[in-house]
Amino acid sequence: MRRAGIAGPAHRRPPAPTPRWVESLKLELKGITKSFGALVANDHIDLVVEPGQIHSLLGENGAGKSTLMNVLYGLHQPTSGEIHVDGSAVAFAGPADAMAVGIGMVHQHFMLVPVFTVAENVALGNESTGRGGILDLDATRRRIREISAQFGFDVDPDALVGELPVGVQQRVEIIKALAREAKVLILDEPTAVLTPQETDELMDIMRQLKANGTSIVFISHKLREVKAVSDKITVIRRGKVVGTADPSAPTTELASMMVGRSVSLTLEKSAAEPGETTFAVTNLTVTNDAGQRVVDDVTFAVSRGEILGIAGVQGNGQTELAEAVLGLRRHVRGSITLGGTELVGRSVREVLDAGVGYVPEDRQDDGLVGGFSIAENLVLDLYKQRPFSRRATLDRAAIAANAAAKVAEFDVRTLSAADPVATLSGGNQQKVVLARELSRPLKLFLASQPTRGVDVGSIEFLHKRIVAERDAGTPVLIVSTELDEVLELSDRIAVLFAGKLMGVVPGKSSRELLGLMMAGLTVDEARAHLDHPDATIEREPA
Amino acid sequence: MTDPAPRTTEPAPEQAPLPAPTTRPRQDGEGGRVVREILSGNAVISVLAVIVALIIGAILIAVTDPRVGSAAGYFFASPGATVNAIWASVSDAYGALLRGATYDPGARTWQGKLGIFETLTFATPLILAGLSVTLAFRTGLFNIGAQGQIILGATFAGAAGFFLDLPVGLHLVVVILAGALGGALWGGIAGVLKAKTGAHEVIVTIMLNYIAAALVLYLLKNQLKDPNSTNPVSPKMPDNALYPLLLGPNFRLHAGFILAIAAVLAVGWLLNRSTLGFEYRAIGTNPLAARTAGMIVSRGYITVMLIAGALAGLAGTAQVAGTEKSLDAEVAGSIGFDAITVALLGRSTPWGTFFAALLFGAFKAGGTSMAVNADVSIDIVAVVQSLIVLFIAAPPLIRSMFRIRAVRREGASA
Ligand SMILES: Nc1ncnc2c1ncn2[C@@H]1O[C@H](COP(=O)(O)OP(=O)(O)OP(=O)(O)O)[C@@H](O)[C@H]1O
Ligand SMILES: [Mg+2]
Numbered sequence: 001m002r003r004a005g006i007a008g009p010a011h012r013r014p015p016a017p018t019p020r021w022v023e024s025l026k027l028e029l030k031g032i033t034k035s036f037g038a039l040v041a042n043d044h045i046d047l048v049v050e051p052g053q054i055h056s057l058l059g060e061n062g063a064g065k066s067t068l069m070n071v072l073y074g075l076h077q078p079t080s081g082e083i084h085v086d087g088s089a090v091a092f093a094g095p096a097d098a099m100a101v102g103i104g105m106v107h108q109h110f111m112l113v114p115v116f117t118v119a120e121n122v123a124l125g126n127e128s129t130g131r132g133g134i135l136d137l138d139a140t141r142r143r144i145r146e147i148s149a150q151f152g153f154d155v156d157p158d159a160l161v162g163e164l165p166v167g168v169q170q171r172v173e174i175i176k177a178l179a180r181e182a183k184v185l186i187l188d189e190p191t192a193v194l195t196p197q198e199t200d201e202l203m204d205i206m207r208q209l210k211a212n213g214t215s216i217v218f219i220s221h222k223l224r225e226v227k228a229v230s231d232k233i234t235v236i237r238r239g240k241v242v243g244t245a246d247p248s249a250p251t252t253e254l255a256s257m258m259v260g261r262s263v264s265l266t267l268e269k270s271a272a273e274p275g276e277t278t279f280a281v282t283n284l285t286v287t288n289d290a291g292q293r294v295v296d297d298v299t300f301a302v303s304r305g306e307i308l309g310i311a312g313v314q315g316n317g318q319t320e321l322a323e324a325v326l327g328l329r330r331h332v333r334g335s336i337t338l339g340g341t342e343l344v345g346r347s348v349r350e351v352l353d354a355g356v357g358y359v360p361e362d363r364q365d366d367g368l369v370g371g372f373s374i375a376e377n378l379v380l381d382l383y384k385q386r387p388f389s390r391r392a393t394l395d396r397a398a399i400a401a402n403a404a405a406k407v408a409e410f411d412v413r414t415l416s417a418a419d420p421v422a423t424l425s426g427g428n429q430q431k432v433v434l435a436r437e438l439s440r441p442l443k444l445f446l447a448s449q450p451t452r453g454v455d456v457g458s459i460e461f462l463h464k465r466i467v468a469e470r471d472a473g474t475p476v477l478i479v480s481t482e483l484d485e486v487l488e489l490s491d492r493i494a495v496l497f498a499g500k501l502m503g504v505v506p507g508k509s510s511r512e513l514l515g516l517m518m519a520g521l522t523v524d525e526a527r528a529h530l531d532h533p534d535a536t537i538e539r540e541p542a
Numbered sequence: 543m544t545d546p547a548p549r550t551t552e553p554a555p556e557q558a559p560l561p562a563p564t565t566r567p568r569q570d571g572e573g574g575r576v577v578r579e580i581l582s583g584n585a586v587i588s589v590l591a592v593i594v595a596l597i598i599g600a601i602l603i604a605v606t607d608p609r610v611g612s613a614a615g616y617f618f619a620s621p622g623a624t625v626n627a628i629w630a631s632v633s634d635a636y637g638a639l640l641r642g643a644t645y646d647p648g649a650r651t652w653q654g655k656l657g658i659f660e661t662l663t664f665a666t667p668l669i670l671a672g673l674s675v676t677l678a679f680r681t682g683l684f685n686i687g688a689q690g691q692i693i694l695g696a697t698f699a700g701a702a703g704f705f706l707d708l709p710v711g712l713h714l715v716v717v718i719l720a721g722a723l724g725g726a727l728w729g730g731i732a733g734v735l736k737a738k739t740g741a742h743e744v745i746v747t748i749m750l751n752y753i754a755a756a757l758v759l760y761l762l763k764n765q766l767k768d769p770n771s772t773n774p775v776s777p778k779m780p781d782n783a784l785y786p787l788l789l790g791p792n793f794r795l796h797a798g799f800i801l802a803i804a805a806v807l808a809v810g811w812l813l814n815r816s817t818l819g820f821e822y823r824a825i826g827t828n829p830l831a832a833r834t835a836g837m838i839v840s841r842g843y844i845t846v847m848l849i850a851g852a853l854a855g856l857a858g859t860a861q862v863a864g865t866e867k868s869l870d871a872e873v874a875g876s877i878g879f880d881a882i883t884v885a886l887l888g889r890s891t892p893w894g895t896f897f898a899a900l901l902f903g904a905f906k907a908g909g910t911s912m913a914v915n916a917d918v919s920i921d922i923v924a925v926v927q928s929l930i931v932l933f934i935a936a937p938p939l940i941r942s943m944f945r946i947r948a949v950r951r952e953g954a955s956a
Contacts, residue, residue: 328834349836366834371827381835389817
């Protein structure tokens with residue numbers, strides 16, 4: 001039986017066998033300015049990354065963090081300003097130049113070839129592993145084992161990348177950078193896709209890299225993580241550095257420095273006043289194409305005016321459950337009813353038309369069409385309705401007017417709603433998805449990872465919007481691997497483990513209880529365990 | 543932003559200078575859009591690809607010209623002579639090409655003078671077939687099968703022409719509809735196979751091209767054969783079934799060209815203005831997101847291949863009821879394949895396709911004149927066309943040649 005380690009960092013990494021000290025490198029950005037047309041994404045930014053430091057960048061969505069890192073990694077040419085490495089100015093025509101001086105970057109969307117092995121991926125485009133143009137995979141394997149051993153990565157050089165979990169794929173990216181002797185590692189929102197366990201492990205890895213002399217530039221919207229690992233914090237707002245902060249500064253101070261106003265980090269919401277139960281999932285079983293039961297006989301219900309959170313470690317059936325509700329899954333048995341209508345067997349269109357607002361877990365893959373404008377994305381599932389179209393013809397003016405209203409309401413940072421949505425910063429893309437899904441009369445709001453990549457200020461706003469939706473009488477289902485978020489929003493919490501429902505508990509339950517349930521204990525077992533921590537748990541083998 | 547009430551579009555004063563959430567929806571007139579498309583990096587690459595291909599073509603013309611060769615013999619004695627010879631050689635050839643394709647004051651007949659109408663005649667099926675490729679491409683499908691769809695369209699149109707006896711006007715309409723139906727049938731097969739079995743449309747359409755070629759040959763030897771001929775050709779189309787000539791009997795330009803322009807407008811509306819086109823473009827860019835938004839991807843594949851096939855079928859009618867006036871095994875020539883280049887050169891936009899088709903029509907019309915009047919092999923035109931394909935297919939090459947910065951779209955990186 002799969003059991004997720006919830007008891008903190010259970011396995012400490014073995015100490016490095018032969019510490020290979022990397023030569024440290026001092027990095028200075030001087031007056032970096034980067035404009036995209038009329039938009040100034042970076043405005044005279046000065047930044048010093050000292051050798052062997054973890055330097056965090058904080059800033060709201062669209063502040064210019066990713067842009068700055070892309071400049072540093074040679075993906076963008078700065079409009080003006082200089083990059084200095086160990087005191088001398090350098091210019092990067094592309095990432096290859098940045099790598100040559102020892103700067104590596106792990107993107108949030110990994111740049112790995114899924115059908116290649118780890119070793120092949122690491123060797124890809126790395127000239128130093130081949131001699132005379134011949135790929136030396138053995139040397140690469142050796143190097144991967146070396147790095148793995150040194151940092152306790154536990155990565156098999158011959159594993160196929162596509163079959164590895166996200167957290168391990170990320171390590172492959174880090175190995176890729178280290179194999180190229182990266183002395184500065186840029187991590188742009190690396191934890192957005194990780195489970196809390198993987199996040200803890202990543203932070204351990206970061207500390208070890210630092211102990212080894214590697215500097216790290218770290219970007220995250222989770223202030224807890226930033227405070228835990230940083231040596232120094234630089235805050236960026238609207239393209240400018242607005243100050244530096246000490247990692248020991250209180251979270252609220254960091255948050256208000258980022259956003260430029262005071263942010264309330266805890267959601268104030270009234271108690272739920274549940275009405276009639278309109279959404280019910282009964283004996284739902286979802287089988288994947290390989291024939292495994294990914295959702296296993298799950299039954300629960302959500303009432304109007306209530307938020308049900310679904311907690312669980314990533315990969316325990318939440319994604320499939322949400323997709324089954326929307327009608328995206330084949331092999332669904334059981335029943336899903338909304339206001340008395342059966343949803344199982346309906347098309348996505350019919351489910352959406354029945355009044356379901358759906359926020360997919362992965363905005364870029366499932367939620368947005370990158371090449372479409374922001375305005376078009378804001379009507380991606382509404383284009384057939386008035387006023388956005390009439391007699392099969394789109395009404396551009398209505399689409400533009402809708403975009404103007406949503407962009408303002410949800411504070412999407414853009415110069416023009418006619419720009420491709422792909423030019424938005426990650427958090428702003430997420431806001432576009434939420435703005436779209438919350439912008440029509442709903443009978444059910446179903447959101448997976450609703451605030452992934454969103455800054456604290458916008459989280460406050462979005463959470464309030466979701467609660468407002470609840471108070472308007474909509475049943476709300478929030479699927480999140482972020483326990484904080486689930487606890488914050490939910491009136492009741494259901495926990496999934498290995499596709500099974502471990503139980504439904506009140507919204508104010510303790511983390512310990514939820515943690516045990518997320519590790520595979522039913523409510524009763526978990527409660528018993530908390531009452532008598534020493535007693536061994538009797539249970540039938542699954 | 544502390545309350546969920548809608549904010550006004552006016553930025554708060556302290557936010558004014560920077561990316562505040564202001565919105566200035568562009569006044570998106572048709573003209574503005576065309577200009578933006580032409581000015582966008584992609585159109586620049588298309589134009590550069592044509593220019594570079596023409597320059598390389600010029601080099602080939604010069605080195606194969608004996609006048610240049612003999613002048614180069616005394617290059618050191620008189621370098622100017624070589625330069626002059628090169629200039630004369632290239633300007634003769636391209637001058638003849640241009641005059642042949644547009645207006646040649648030196649020609650004796652009006653047909654000879656006004657090559658522009660030959661250009662439009664050649665362009666007509668290219669426009670229609672190019673639109674077929676463009677439309678499918680925008681939906682994420684690579685329609686290699688325009689060739690087969692043209693053949694089927696021409697065959698159906700031909701059959702409707704020979705076997706029916708209908709009054710003026712009606713007969714042509716029936717011929718046109720039959721052509722569209724034949725092409726739609728052939729395209730639809732690829733669409734259905736893609737949607738239902740996931741069979742890759744490139745493989746399927748290539749196969750269908752072979753089948754179409756074999757099928758038309760079989761029919762031309764049997765059911766569609768002209769009883770008075772020993773060759774596998776059909777009888778002549780009856781007059782009622784032909785596109786009317788636009789400029790009288792001296793020019794081949796026929797009403798199919800009007801149909802082609804109408805098709806450009808229709809596809810433009812379909813792609814950019816209609817809800818169906820919205821679906822096609824969404825499916826073409828991100829089928830996963832399209833599916834999540836309630837669009838039925840498989841239905842999109844089927845319907846778009848029906849429409850794309852119909853467009854290529856119309857190109858077939860332009861051949862059989864326009865320029866050729868009868869059906870033979872070569873009815874599609876290389877139009878179905880040139881259409882792919884035309885669509886790529888036109889950056890998969892309807893008007894881009896239109897202008898690219900005009901260019902290719904001009905190559906065809908002017909190529910003959912270049913061969914006759916400047917004694918330059920017509921193969922040069924084929925070389926230039928192939929070079930265009932090469933440069934279009936390898937935009938990084940063109941970019942590095944002209945140091946154009948790649949337009950990056952990685953704002954998506956978190
Ligand atoms: N390729 C691009 N073209 C046009 N504008 C861009 C492009 N890339 C980024 N921008 C704009 O630059 C600004 C800064 O974006 P950036 O991605 O750096 O923000 P960020 O700080 O990383 O935000 P987030 O926390 O949401 O990831 C945004 O307003 C964005 O819309
Ligand atoms: Mg970012």
